[in-house]
Amino acid sequence: MKITIIAGARPNFMKIAPIIHAIQRAKASGESIDFRLIHTGQHYDKKMSGDFFEQLGIPEPHANLEAGGGTQAEQTANIMIRFEQDLLANPANIVLVVGDVTSTMACAIVAQKLHVKVAHVEAGIRSGDWSMPEEINRLVTDSITNYFFTTSAVANRNLKLSGIEDERIFFVGNTMIDTLLKQMPRFTQPEVWKGLELKNKEYIVITLHRPANVDQDTQLKELIDTIVESSKGLPLVFPVHPRTAKMLQNIGIDAPNLHLIEPLGYLEFNYLVQNAKAVVTDSGGITEETTVMGVPCMTLRDNTERPETISIGTNELLGTNPKSIPPAFEKLFSNQWKKGGIPELWDGKTAERIVQQLLKMEV
Template identity: 80%
Template sequence: MEITIIAGARPNFMKIAPIIDVIKIRKEQGVEVDYRLIHTGQHYDKKMSGDFFEQLGIPEPHANLEAGGGSQAEQTAAIMVRFEKELMENPTDLVLVVGDVTSTMACAIVAQKLRTRVAHVEAGIRSGDWTMPEEINRLVTDSITNYFFTTSEIANRNLKTSGVEEERIFFVGNTMIDTLLKQMPRFRQPDVWNTLGLRVKEYIVMTLHRPANVDQEDSLNNLINTIVESSNGMPLVFPVHPRTAKMLENAGIKAPNLHLIDPLGYLEFNYLVQHAKAVVTDSGGITEETTVMGIPCMTLRDNTERPETCNIGTNELLGTNPAAIPPAFEKLLEGNWKKGSIPELWDGKTAERIIDAILKL
């Protein structure tokens, strides 16, 4: 069996690494299975692509479509045109897409139009918020997927409610957690640890990138200032997305304990998270990692496609109103944050379950 694996953006890389590892193992065991890795180029700078491939031991892709940049429509079109050519020249038994980025949707559409089966890893998650491009990607991808690999029983229910037959749904767990558990012993201290004089459990990690939080100067200013005022002087370490950095610069946002740093590699960033007092974010994937590492997490969004991180894990959904931030920090600093636990099947063996299920199919 030949499996074409799609990776396009930073969140994808963590999800495909363990899948490739398992395919290699099964091949060495004499199983007739191989893969072709396609990098769409959706994220194309060094920190968002190259470093992740190197640190996670992902081999060089068989092809890079170099379809980065442009608007949503331009990027989707570029990926589709280039992946269609790639797939026609290199037919496969199955196209495997992961997550909810533009590449996920675009390549699923192309595969189905070329009569190639599609498997979606991390299928069925929903925020219910159609203003998020990722939600549109999820809905479209799952509407044309053949095999659904899910991270939670909530995702299973979402798919069944939408009419997907139970025999096409495989509850396998979370491949991003496979990567996290494998790489945890290799986490490494970033240079900023000593530069900023950081100490274990005495700083906060921040990540913000969603348009609702960073695209309006006034609201971004209000959000950051409220976090600064609530932090009790504790260092706030903020690896800044280039787009967000520009907004912060334009807004003139500064504070003595607010440290804007360059984006970090996977091993360095997760070292910071693992040793932080807490994380303040609007990312979905980070809430899964903090749940497994037992780190308090505040999510500055009005909804989440990963409710299990709130129901079971260490995450709390604060919304986008800055008024929710001070009481959350008060609870954190008083030591009253919930402990949380790890969701079912988030055990480091998800990729094995995925590949074994595909081979049986």
């Protein structure tokens, strides 16, 4: 069995790393299985050097399609054109896509047009918010997927409600958590730890990147001002994209406990998260990681595609109204934040279950 694995952005590689390891183990034990790793180049990331792949313990991609840039439509078209050429030159039995980025959708379409079956890892998650490009990617991908690998019972239910048969849905768990649990012993203290004199559970991590939060001056200013006012002077560590950093400077936010730092690598960033008192974010993936690490998490979004991080984990959905922030911080500082638990099958063995299932498939 030949599997072409697609990754388009840095978080995708966190999700596919354990799948690659599981394929390598299966092949070493005599199973007829192999993979080809394609980086679509959807996102250029200067931190994705050889060291990045070495940290994850995976080979560098067999091909980089370098299809990034442009509008959503231009990017989708570039990925489709270049992936079609690659798949024609390197036939596969299955194309495996992960997550919900543009590459996920574009490569699924190409595979089906070439009559190659598609497996979607992290299938079935829904936010219900069609203003998010990711939601469109999820809907389109799952409408043409053959095999659905899911992270939760909620995702299973979403797929069944859309008419997907039970025999095509495989509840396997979360490969992002496979990577987290494997890498946790290797988390690395970033330089900023000593530079800011940070102490365990005595600082808060912020990550904001969604346009609704960072592209509007007044909204971003009000959010950050409210977080600063609610933080009781604790250090606020904000690994920030240069574009957002420039906007923060333009709107004149200058608080002694707010520290804007460069984006960090995976091992360094998760060291900060693991030791933080709390995380304030608008990222879906981080809510999964904080749930497993038992770190209180406040999500500044009006919806989430990962409701299990709220119903089971340590996450709370605050919405985008800054007025929701002070009560959440009061709850945090009064030690009333929920302890949370870990969702079913988020146990570090998801990739093994995926590969075992792939080996049973007739393709």
